[in-house]
Amino acid sequence: MPTVLVTGASxxxxxxxxxxxxxxxxxxxxxxxxxxxxxxxxxxxxxxxxALTLDVTDAAQIAALDASLPQQLDAVVNNAGIVVGGPVxxxxxxELRRQFEVNVFxxxxxxxxxxxxxxxxxxxxVFVSSVSGRxxxxxxxxxxxxxxxxxxxxxxxRLEVKPWGIKVSxxxxxxxxTDLWRLAEAAFDDSFATLADDQRDxxxxxxxxxxxxxxxxxKLASPADGVAKSIEHALTAKxxxxxxxxxxxxxxxxxxxxxxxxxxGDPILSRLTGxxxxx
Numbered sequence: 001m002p003t004v005l006v007t008g009a010s011x012x013x014x015x016x017x018x019x020x021x022x023x024x025x026x027x028x029x030x031x032x033x034x035x036x037x038x039x040x041x042x043x044x045x046x047x048x049x050x051a052l053t054l055d056v057t058d059a060a061q062i063a064a065l066d067a068s069l070p071q072q073l074d075a076v077v078n079n080a081g082i083v084v085g086g087p088v089x090x091x092x093x094x095e096l097r098r099q100f101e102v103n104v105f106x107x108x109x110x111x112x113x114x115x116x117x118x119x120x121x122x123x124x125x126v127f128v129s130s131v132s133g134r135x136x137x138x139x140x141x142x143x144x145x146x147x148x149x150x151x152x153x154x155x156x157x158r159l160e161v162k163p164w165g166i167k168v169s170x171x172x173x174x175x176x177x178t179d180l181w182r183l184a185e186a187a188f189d190d191s192f193a194t195l196a197d198d199q200r201d202x203x204x205x206x207x208x209x210x211x212x213x214x215x216x217x218x219k220l221a222s223p224a225d226g227v228a229k230s231i232e233h234a235l236t237a238k239x240x241x242x243x244x245x246x247x248x249x250x251x252x253x254x255x256x257x258x259x260x261x262x263x264x265g266d267p268i269l270s271r272l273t274g275x276x277x278x279x
Contacts (some may be wrong), residue, residue, distance in 0.1 A: 003027040003073050004235065007056060007110055008080030010037040013128060013176060014043070016078060017231050022048035024232060029069065031056070031080065056080045056106030065113045073117035075124040075235050078107040084142040085191035087206060090199030096142050097192075103146035108153060115161070122165035125233050127154045128227070131174045131245065134258070138273045139210045158242060169234035173227045173246040175217045184214045202279070205214040209274020222247055 004021055008014040009030030018030040022045040030045075032038045032056035038051030052068055055061050084099040111125060118125065131145030132140065151170060158168035191274070192200065192207055199209075230244040260268075269275075 001025055001027050003029065004074065004075040005029045005031070005069065005073060005110075006077040006079060007031045007054065007107075008048075009041055009051075010034075011192075012075075013173070013224050013227050014079040014236055015041060017079065017228040018049055019044050019249060020225065020228040020232060021235070022046060036231060051261055056110055058100045059109075062109045063213060064112055065110070069072070069114065069117065071117070072121065073122045073123065075117065075126065076114050077126045077128065077231055077235075078110055079128040080106055080110075081128065081139070083137055083140070083187060083278050086142070086195060087139060087203045088141045090195040092140055092194055092204060095194055096145075099142040099146050100149070103143075104237045107150060111157070115166075118166050119161075124240065125157065125161075125166060125168045126231055126234050127168070128231070129154065129170045129172050131172050133170075133172060135269075137269055138275050139206060145229060155242070165236075167240050168242075169240050170243045171227060171230055171234065171246070174222070174245055176222055176224050178244075182190055184217070184246045185211070188214065205276040205279065206274065209276060211274070212270065213274050 002025075004026050005022070005099045006014055006018045006028060006214050008027075009018045010032045014030065018041065026048065028045060029052050030038075030049055030051045031052050032041060033053065033055065035053065038053060041051045042049050053061075054065065082099065082101045084095050086095070107127060116245045117123070127150055129150050130143075130147045132144050132152040136144040136148070154168055154170045161168065187213060190209075195203070218227045227246050230246055234244060
């Protein structure tokens with residue numbers, strides 16, 4: 001049976017993907033951050049999921065990953081990710097670094113660690129990106145930047161490893177019904193708390209407007225299994241796509257925004273994300 005490594009498998013898209021692949025006959029190694037998360041994940045896998053504690057930002061744990069994996073590895077699903085919110089002007093640089101450490105550097109580090117095995121198996125690499133890697137929006141610039149970077153790296157890697165028969169796909173969901181969106185208001189408050197007092201004053205209207213959009217996004221969130229289904233297709237199709245945009249509405253959004261000049265698109269995005277007309 002094929003074997004896949006899924007990062008960020010404690011919950012959300014990662015957990016749903018791990019369970020779906022296990023049900024389809026894959027042997028799944030799912031990375032988690034705690035022993036309790038690992039036990040819960042394994043219990044959902046009918047004996048086909050093995051949990052592995054891994055912090056993708058920890059160089060020592062990445063270095064030890066080789067010794068923790070079976071010799072045969074057919075795919076990796078790079079899913080681990082976080083969201084850092086807030087206006088670019090007030091964003092602590094350390095928070096920006098943390099955003100990239102998880103969403104970009106961590107995903108690349110895991111991929112580099114497993115590529116020798118994937119070269120031997122002519123395997124698959126999947127990056128869980130986002131429609132936010134195509135369209136940047138106010139108050140989420142750090143997250144957008146990390147996903148834009150991931151898109152560029154995925155495109156380059158797809159061409160670089162093609163001579164060895166390795167296929168690379170990017171998965172681009174929009175709002176997904178996971179803890180990331182269910183707990184969005186609390187995360188929003190945490191991000192707001194990192195701003196300096198003067199920045200909180202400057203961007204108070206922005207943040208108030210953005211907060212009002214969260215319940216709307218939560219209602220629009222689609223089930224995580226739709227994302228997992230596309231990941232499974234990317235891992236099993238004879239000719240997997242370079243990109244999988246999840247859902248009809250996000251596909252239309254990505255297509256239209258790419259064609260829309262900024263003089264038209266900027267006011268639309270500002271209104272949708274609660275940016276005030278005047279400070």
